[in-house]
Amino acid sequence: MVEQRVGQKTIRLVRGDITEMEVDAFVFDITEDVKLGSGFGGAIQQRGGVAIQKQLDTIGSCPTGEAVVTEAGLLKASWIIHANGPKFREEDEEAKLASAVRAALARAEEKGVKRLAFPPIGTGLYQVPLDLCTRVMVDTISEHLSDGASLEEVLIVAPDDREYKPFAARIQEGA
Amino acid sequence: MSRPAKTHKVKMMEQQLAKKLTRQVVGSLVGCVHCGMCNDACHYVLAFPDDPKMTPSYKADQLRKLFKANFDWTGKAIPWWVGADKAPLTDDDLEVIKDISFGTCTNCRRCTLSCPMGVDTATLNRIMRGLLSHVGVMPEGVRVVSKDQWELGNQMGVLKEDYVDTLEWMSEELEEDLGHGEAAIPVDKAGAKIMYCINPREVKYDPRTIKEAALIFWAAGESWTMPSEGWDNTNFGLFSGDDGLGGVSARREYDKARQLGVEKIVISECGHGFRSTRCEGVNWAGEQQPVPMESAVMTMLRFIKEGRIKVDPTRNPERVTFHDSCNNARSCGFYEEPRELLKLVTMDFQEMYPNRAENYCCTGGGGAMSMSEYTPRRLESAKVKADQIRATGAKVVVTSCHNCVDGLSDLIKHYGLGCEVKQLVNLVANALVLDEVKEPEAVPAPAEIEVAPVAVASPLAGRKILVVDDEDDVRLFLTTVFEDAGAQVLTASDGDTAVAVAREHQPDLISLDLSMPGKDGVETFVELRRTPETEEIPVCVVTGHPEFRQVIYDRPVAPPEGYLGKPVDEDKLVAYAHHIIEHREAKVH
Incomplete structure (x- = not known):
């Protein structure tokens, strides 16, 4: 098992489909117009029901680097934290990614979440470089957990070896 | 006049291009002498002969300009000669290139075969698409599907x-x-x-x-x-x-x-x-x-060939022709085996011309089926393919490609060719001779025994189905099929009525035609999905209409639960309806 202990807290790397995770909340990388769209967004709509998009429509928008929360409908999680990470090599992607991760962690704390799952934000369609993503995500989560967080465990859910291997290396560096 | 400053997206594309410059790619970038020998190879040029922007070299030049301006000495020494002074600089420039790269080429590689310099234009176009996708400039359908x-x-x-x-x-x-x-x-x-x-x-x-x-x-x-x-x-x-x-x-x-x-x-x-x-x-x-x-x-x-299955070609007696998928034939050299197989399972094979590696694209390749904004141009460019098919007199066009099935089906409807598309798996399965099961000998029933009437199978008993179609005869046909299967049927002949009936009666399933006057099926479908009282009612689209691609690929709302092309097979329709309703119930519970 690949994990890093941060005091009494844990960062753990797992494989799987994030929308089916048994966690209190998981993070979805959303666009500014808060439309769930395809990919994991399609899975959220099909498995979670139409209520999630309706809540997002009420929220209206989410600027890059920010995060908003909805309930998770019929999914196993209680909450979905919709974080808007950088997309398609936009400027200041490192700062925007760190900001989106911090915003997601802050929303999780506000909801009293103990187990939170993150995808590798933006490394697929949105072209965020894997090395930048692993470094920023693991370091930002680690900093947050070491800073008196009430979160107990943060999972990083890698869909493929392509993401799993670099995340495993980064997490083990800090273990 | 000074040129505008380079945008961040253009800079990112240039960085990405540096990673793609293999020896073969550079060879194709510098090798073109603009002789025009590739022009007649392209179905877009044949359909739009007066538009120089349809020529393969023009399309590849979009990448060449970027290359020359940044990586080649000629771009520094003689930029006006090699087009480096017209390399893209702004995000608006990228939008123009997007329409060229995604909307006027199916990457079929037919132009490559006719190039005396060995320039692989389709590879250059794919690289350009990759650079654009890298910075988020792509058709909505491509983004959704990716x-x-x-x-x-x-x-x-x-x-x-x-x-x-x-x-x-x-x-x-x-x-x-x-x-x-x-x-x-x-x-x-x-x-x-x-x-x-x-x-x-x-x-x-x-x-x-x-x-x-x-x-x-x-x-x-x-x-x-x-x-x-x-x-x-x-x-x-x-x-x-x-x-x-x-x-x-x-x-x-x-x-x-x-x-x-x-x-x-x-x-x-x-x-x-x-x-x-x-x-x-x-x-x-x-x-x-x-x-x-x-x-x-x-x-x-x-x-x-190994004798593991037996086939009877007389079960496929109609005249067939074969369309080569560009990816199979031109890019993989795979074109004799499907013909050999086809001749074993059909009775009347008629070759189309040209064929094999020189066959024309179905016009649905390169992701074209996912880009609904280019559908009218795609269908216009399909004229040469339609002419090829028409000349064979075939009733069935066989192909070994699902993209081609969709592309050919669209052009057959558009040009009124009156034939259908099949794949080899359909024909082999139809020709398959299974070991015959011995029929039990008939035993006459004694006259005094009454045979109880066999219960008519009613797989849709207790179900309420809304049939939406503007054509009276189609509506009647669908209604009869569903009623024979035990369903209660409601009908609507236009989109507004369909939404109103669905809201009021909450059917278990909506069978929806897409081509209707007034509010068409796509608009109706989107409205059904966006109306709170109807958003969760499963929909089976019954159509052969190309506009349906927008619903599949652009995904403005969750896709339909089922899809059937016209003409509809009765058994298949009932089986689909039954499956969709049961599947929805299983999900909800």
Whole structure:
């Protein structure tokens, strides 16, 4: 098992489909117009029901680097934290990614979440470089957990070896 | 006049281009002498002969300008001569190039064959698409489909539970057809010899091809399985130019094959699936020792040659012709085997001309079916293909590619050719001779025994179905079929009435035509999905209309639960309706 202990807290790397995770909340990388769209967004709509998009429509928008929360409908999680990470090599992607991760962690704390799952934000369609993503995500989560967080465990859910291997290396560096 | 400053996106594209400059690519970038010999090879040029922007060299020049301006000495020394002074600088420039790269080329590579300099224009166009996709400049359909494949492992957003459910459904149908369960589809069977990978279109819109393949594997006594993951043989990275997506998609298949310990991956009839999995995927994935792979066409041909299945060509008596998928024929040199197989399972094969590697594109390749904004131009460019088909006099156009099935179906309707499209798996399954089961000898019933009337099967008993179609005869036909199957049927002849009836009566299923006057089916479908009282009612689209692509690919709302092309087969319609309703209920509960 690949994990890093941060005091009494844990960062753990797992494989799987994030929308089916048994966690209190998981993070979805959303666009500014808060439309769930395809990919994991399609899975959220099909498995979670139409209520999630309706809540997002009420929220209206989410600027890059920010995060908003909805309930998770019929999914196993209680909450979905919709974080808007950088997309398609936009400027200041490192700062925007760190900001989106911090915003997601802050929303999780506000909801009293103990187990939170993150995808590798933006490394697929949105072209965020894997090395930048692993470094920023693991370091930002680690900093947050070491800073008196009430979160107990943060999972990083890698869909493929392509993401799993670099995340495993980064997490083990800090273990 | 001074030129505008370079935008961030353009700078990112230039950085990305530096990673793509292999010796072969640079050869194609510098080799073009603009002789024009490729022009007549392109179906867009043939359809728009007076538009110089349709020429292959013009399309490739978009990338050449970027290359010359940044990586080649001629761009510094004589920029006005080599076009470097017209390289893209702004985001508006990129939008123009997007329409050229995605909207006027299907990457069919026919122009490549006619180039005396060996310039591979389709490769250059794919690189340009990749650069644009890298900075988010792409048609909406390409973005939607790519995200599905990146995140859900297949390009049509099929969830794992829906895929497995479809395989179980097909197994049940086979059991009903054969009277036993021996042909059930094995899933994740470790140690099987063959892992069969398919196109998600088969799950979503044409599951009969899965059933037919299963029947053939069973008849041949083959040890085979379908994987629960890594099952999508298609790869949108080929179309979008995203090598990252190309690698991750191909590796999912290879990894699953190694995990199951199979000897071979068999790729169902999909041109770009074959090219991506068998030929390009190993390069994108950086594979040193790929799993052996073959097309299902070769597998079926082998089964016949080895005497493992028997076929009767008289069961396919109508005249057929064969359309070569560009990816199979031009990019993989795979064109004799389908003809050999076709001649074994049909009676009247008529070649179309030109053929094999020189055949024309179906015009649906290169991801064109996912880009609904270019549909009118695509259909206009299909005239040469329509002429080819018409000249054969064939009633059936056979092809070994799912993209081609859709592209050909659209152009056949558009040009009124009056023929249908089939794949080899359809024809082989139809020609299959199974060992005959001995009929029990008839025993006359004693006269005094009364035979109880057999209960008429009513698979839709207790169900309420709304039929929406503007044509009276079609509405009557669908109503009769559903009522005969036990359903209560409501009808509507236009979109507004359909939404009103659906809101009031809450049917279990809506059968929706797409081409209606006034509010068309696509608008009606989107409104049904966006209306709170109707948003969760399952919809089965019944159409052959090209505009349907917008619903599938752009995904403005969740896609329909079912799709049937006209003319509709009665049994298939009832089976689909029954399956959709049951599947929805299982999900809700």
